[in-house]
Amino acid sequence: MAREELIRLTGNGSGECGQGDCPNVYRTERGSFVVQGDVSRAFTPPDGEGLVELPENVLREAFRALGW
Numbered sequence: 504m505a506r507e508e509l510i511r512l513t514g515n516g517s518g519e520c521g522q523g524d525c526p527n528v529y530r531t532e533r534g535s536f537v538v539q540g541d542v543s544r545a546f547t548p549p550d551g552e553g554l555v556e557l558p559e560n561v562l563r564e565a566f567r568a569l570g571w
Contacts, residue, residue, distance in 0.1 A: 509537060512568040513561050526557045528565035536565075 509529035526540040540555035548554055 504531065504537075508532065512565040514564075526555075526561045528557070528561060530569075 506529075509531060512528045512530055514525060514527045524539075527538070529537040529539070531537060538555050538557060540557040540561070543554040543556040545554060545556075
């Protein structure tokens with residue numbers, strides 16, 4: 504899946520990152536989510552999975568964008 508196929512919910516200019524390539528939340532056409540953030544090493548996830556760390560304000564921005 505290409506980034507262009509995702510709906511960007513955060514980082515659209517209203518947050519501290521603006522249009523930058525920092526932590527973001529995206530929604531897929533299937534209604535699932537893709538997150539971009541700093542890699543976390545809190546624990547080792549199962550094969551095929553990864554951990555990212557997102558600031559609270561990024562999640563709040565995503566929730567607002569979804570009307571939650």
